[in-house]
Amino acid sequence: MAGPIRHPIDLRSLESYLNTHAPHIKTPLSAQQFGYGQSNPTYLLTSTPTGAQYVLRKKPPGQLLSKTAHQVEREYKVLKALSTAGGDVPAPKVYCLCEDAGVLGSAFYIMEYLNGRIFDDPSLPGVAAEARAAMWKSAITTLAKLHAVDPAANEGLRSFGRPNGFYGRQIKTLSTIEAAQAATRDVKTGKEVGKVPRFEEMMKFFSTTQPKDRSAVIHGDYKIDNLVFHPTEPYVIGILDWELSTIGHPLSDLANLLLPWQLLLPTAAGVSVMNGDIRCFLPDATPGLPTREEAISWYAEASGWKVKRSEMLWGDAFGFVRNAIIMQGIGARVARGQASSAKAEGYGSRVPAFAACAWRCIEMSEEERVKEERAGAKL
Template sequence: MAGPIRHPIPLDSLTDYLRKHIPEISLPLTIQQFSYGQSNPTYLLTSSNTGEKYVLRKKPPGKLLSKTAHQVEREYKVLKALSEAAQDLPVPKVYCLCEEADVVGSAFYIMEFLGGRIFEDPALPGVTPEERAVMWKSAIMTLARLHKIRPEGHAALKSFGKPSGFYGRQVRTLTTIEAAQALTKDVETGVEVGKIPRFDDAMKFFSTTQPKDRSTVIHGDYKVDNLVFHKTEPRVIGILDWELSTIGHPLSDVSNLLSPYQRALETGASLMSGETKAFLPRATPGLPSRQQVINWYGEASGWNILPSEMYWGDAFGFCRNSVIAQGITARAARRQASSAKAGAYAEQSPGLVALAWKYASS
């Protein structure tokens, strides 16, 4: 999944930095860029001497639209803290964080490369029905393991967020981000990205109607394509892309992981990541039902999610994803999009908010 470089990196400058600060990485290196990664450009570093592989994650080039996005510093710090707080949680080892923009043009960190399988399609094509069921169970059980970590018991994790009021803060943050992204103009045409229809009304609704407050360490964007599975075994060996991690409501992660089930029921089921009707009941052999996944989570986490809570989480998740899609559109307009597939997201925001209203009224 690594290939041509779309955002160049000054190799000489990076090499000098690594020689001074990370002697365990054998030089020289070759660099390729991963095709995935909507937010932060992500690169594969390979030692020409040893063949060892590493991953570099950096902020996009140029002036950024949002101060709350692209937080590679946050990713590094939460990965380091989690590796110390939970030995059984599959997170990659991190080597360094460089906040000096003059090295590669923006802040970056380096972590270990996990040699496994990454599936862009959450239906997990190419595996047996038996493996598919076990892999989905591994995904939700791994999430439950994360949610059982108590941040108050670890100083480094405790500083990642406030112990209550997560969804209220989310409403305020998403409102601010959506407004800023809407004003973004295409660098060639000068046309604004524009506001998402009915988004402000949706945020007013979510600010006044919320599920019972809960608090734990959350990933922030937990989904199948942010997981690394073992090369041959049906189990998760790594969780990637932690820039949105915080102290928050666990419902956010659960609804994000389960969103393909809901989108498959709607017209235009390819919203956000290209999945098909594979998540319709009995459409894919071995794929567990949505309720089965929720039950597994409840057994492992000790929290049985009420249907009303799940519907609310689904609705809010659709609105949140509408802002993510709008952000990809805005970065594409500024020629800052890091994914090779950024253009496919441009028209999805209105449809996602429409789905949010549907589930909010359920």
Template sequence: MEHEKVDREFRIMRALKDHTDFPVPTPYVLCEDPAVLETSFYIMSFVPGRIFSDPRLPSIPASQRGAYWSEATRTLARLHATDFRAIGLGSYGKQGGYYARNVRSWARLERQQAQVRDVDTGEVVGSLERIDEQVNWFEKNEVEDRVCVFHGDFKFDNLVFHETEPRIVAVLDRELSTIGHPLADLAHFTQSFYWPYPYGFVNAPPDFDLAGIPSIEAVQREYVETLARLVPQDSKLKMEWPIEGWDYAVAFGMFRRAVIAQGIHARLFKRQANSTFAAQRIVMKKVYNDIVLHYVDQSKPQTASQPKL
């Protein structure tokens, strides 16, 4: 599996570097000989710059933060607009059915993890609250299918900005990249707008500095407008604002995170996870799950709103 991930990362970086001007490090060589380092690896160029772990960008003056968010949003749209077939990535992933396939996969994993027992007490991890209702909601309200080059973990701490300018010089970490649905990437990138304080921006107090950060609506509009300029007029990737199916995309992203947090809970019960780290993620499991249930209860998956948590 690790070999496949390394090979895939190298492949997409090579395709983007050779055939587009998308900002990626230069991939030099892929080594698949286990005699060298006992595992596959690749060598890429070092790209100097700045990486921000906090989407509030506290080290950047408030008057400039919008420019950094705009650059990130436009860069994601550029990736999605790339003609993946034309650059040799036609077989990089299944072309269609991203949400249906992943709802099934994550639901199956959730059921497996729920049965894990604590090695000492015998306590079970347990299912996410109202999991069957969640899965039914996703299946009933699935959004229109679209396909694009999909990053899988597009966020600020995977972006290298120029040393002095609000310009991205490299996008990193394509471990989860595939051919997927553009809304899943965009919703993942903007999750801070939906997490409650202190994890995200919802219900944040005045001293939680959000000055200069654009609204979620502004980010959506910039993405939609940029994508429209980059793809052919008849492209199925083109979309209107408000984005149809946006709530579904946000809810799915939170569902995925809740299952991941449940998995950390399961590893803790098996004594395979650091207890302090795991405890923090177990708390987040309920945060993520509550956001999903907000959308399930709202029963209006086609509107773009924030959960009032």
């Protein structure tokens, strides 16, 4: 998955830095850039003397739209805390963090290269049905293990985030990011990126109707293509892309992982997010894929938390809005000439579809909440 370099890096400067700060990484190095990594350019480094391989993650070049995005320093912090704690969460080892922009133009860190399988399609093509089911269950139970981590017992995570009010903080943060991205102008045409449809209306709903507050170490973008599976066995050996990790509501991660089941939701606008690299699936059409209900039950068994249907749909709705803002952000980076991924073009056009799906989940969540309240009143 690594190939030509789209964002050049100064290998001589990097090698000089490593010779002083991480001498166990033997230089000289060769470099390739991974095709994934929408937010932060990601490179495969190979040591010429030893053949050992490493992964470098750095912030994009130039002035950034948001101070809350591209936090490679945060990725390094959580990975270091998890990999040195001796727990069950499969986190790659990290070797160094450089915050001196004079070395490569922006902050970066280097971590272990995991020799495994990464799937950009959550239906896990090319995998036998039995293995496919086991891999999805491993993804679910690995998430439950992460949510079971006690930040108070981990020195590197004690000041990682606040234990309460996650979704309230998210609403405030996403509102700020959405406004900045919407106002971004294309460097070539001068046209604004534009707002997420019905954004203020949806933020009002999320502000006034929220699930019961919970607290856990969350990944922030937990999904199949951010997991590394063993080369031949059906289990997770590593979790990647931790820049959005914090102390937050575990529903956020669960909804993000289960998003592929919701991508075919009918909406009043008649739009679909099923195009390009946005993958969805019908479980019955792919042997071994669990149903959405089975996946939720696996999480409930592993975590001890039985998620209400109205809560799950609320989390789906918030996830769709969040993904709409992510798509908007990719579009903004394209407009500014800062896109990290070779696949970035066209993502901005998917914003209306994600917003429409968010609104449909809001409607469904409210319908389920009314049913649950009526059922509770009868008991």
